[in-house]
Amino acid sequence: MKKQLFLALTAVAVLSCSEKKDAAAKADTKQENKVEYIYKDADRDVPVVITTPPQRAALFNPYTTEILLALGLEDRIIIGSTEGELLPEYREAYEKVPQKLKGHGFRMNKEAFLLAKPDFAAGNINEETAGSPEELMKLGIAPYNLRSLDDIQNPTLDDVYDDIILLGKIFNVPDRAEALVTKLKNKYNEAQKDLVVPKDGEKKKVLILSYKGGVAAFSALATDLVNKAHGINIYADLDKRFEFVTPESVLERNPDAIFIIDIQSRPEPIEEKINFFKTNPVLKNTNAVRNNQVYKIDLEDVTPGVRNVDFIIRLNKILYQNKQ
Template sequence: MKKLNTIKTILSGLFIITMLVGCGQEASTSQPGAPTGSEAEKAEEAQAEVKEESVNETVEIENNDHFLVFTEPPQRAVTLNQHVTEVMLALRLEEFMVGTAYLDDEVLPEFKDAYESIPVLSDRYPSQEVFLAEEPDFAYAGWASAFREDNIGTVEQLQEFGINAYLHESSTIIGPTIEDIYTDIRNISRIFHVEERGEELIASMKEELEKIKNDIPEVTEKKRVFVFDSGDTAPFTVAQNFLNSLITLAGAENIFSDVDKNWAEVSWEEVVDRDPEVIVIVDYGETTVEEKKELLLRHPALENVTAIENENFIVISLSAAAEGVRAPYALDILVNGLYK
């Protein structure tokens, strides 16, 4: 009898301990402010995927004459310029972003929720002080202007702070192609050890581009296109940047593709001499599309230009024209504007 009572006492004690442990676990998973439901699962899955895809080997990247070494994937990235922000979001890396800056327009709808989870450090480039306050370990810029001393600092200065800085190569080389964008995507995928995601993104872009290219009609003569970015006394236009490549993919001809620069300031007389049939207006900044159209339509030198006589305009946002994941979207705009 005494033995039976002892067993009962032990079993009662075990039951009480089990109850206390269960209650403690329940309390810890319902702390105020903790992610719950699908949101928490999604964040955990993203982190787990990167860990699974990560390998314990150093990644070395040569980027615009700089040599970057990553002993592990960045954990606190900041993106500067919209097209590179969207590359990160397309690779589902928002969990590793502690800041972003310089949005030209709305992000793509499929990235909206992810984008809203990331702090916006500045409408344009943040100061170095604001940037460093986020304790970043990686900076990713679309344009070289981000890495100036009067913005977040030069690549060399950032390296002194222990921050690797990657500049989107397809936005800096003269005459970039879609393959150069794929190279940037692959580099970022390697840096974060998500190569499989990078290849999936590239395959998806290729598929979309092929579908659009199949709808381009065969033409005997290519349409002459002038890209108007900005400028009153002298127009600022596309020479050999990625928008030039897109115009070529669309089966047309950029009238200033012979200029050995990505962007160039030309003269109105040259525009008249080359007589474009279509004008592509780049939409961004404080000057509206309508204001740009009005300037072109009222410019006395342009009144006999074919595109002006027919009021033949195509509008494309800077974020679409830049070297990023919107390439299929941008090509579709051009093809529709040129042929439909």
């Protein structure tokens, strides 16, 4: 009887120690999952702290959607967004997302947004459609935006990689994020040997734009991508990601190639946008239009995400190898 009692007490003691170790391990894991970052709300810097990896992400832009799909997080997306066709490798995974939006500027009404019960929101969220950052955080919703989109001056491809790494930490999949960044870096490094490097003074001038009743020239990350393709962005001097410019300004800077972003959520078809350049009395005199160097690209090519390296490679081929 004493022996049985001793064994029972020993078992309880071992179990108690085991439970304490498990609790300690869980506490350590929770501490390791703590992620802090700054959310830019207009001109305000709002500190955000995440202690539990999000399980219900509402993504109101296609670039963050594709990054999370690339990280294998489709099961944690409750609202996703696309602007045109997804990359083929993510289409099957995207089918698992319950609510799919079209466009990069979609804004849900506040009631529908809160009914979705997100714990993470990225993209076009504001006080009217979702709530202030402080209100969201009180509800357990972490606001987020890619820093390489608008938050930093002159973002580069390295800043895109930093965004991917941060998302990996937020969703507690750091190894996947590291692997994705390594894959993209390796692709870029491997492509270097095939990129044409023009002589000094022979770099082609490039205009990247979105058309919405006028020419919205792109800078910011687009400039770094053009530089890496050994071209020159004629509007690299802009202070914003994009800015409306006049046809006369475009002609004065005279691009050798024009890349028009095909924003499929807008009513104007890409053919109509290209035709605008070919028939405009000023723009038709640019080198790009006169030499038939006007091309369609996707929004995700020149916004932060997994397509940037492929765009650099394609851009160099178009500019210097006469290939698409």
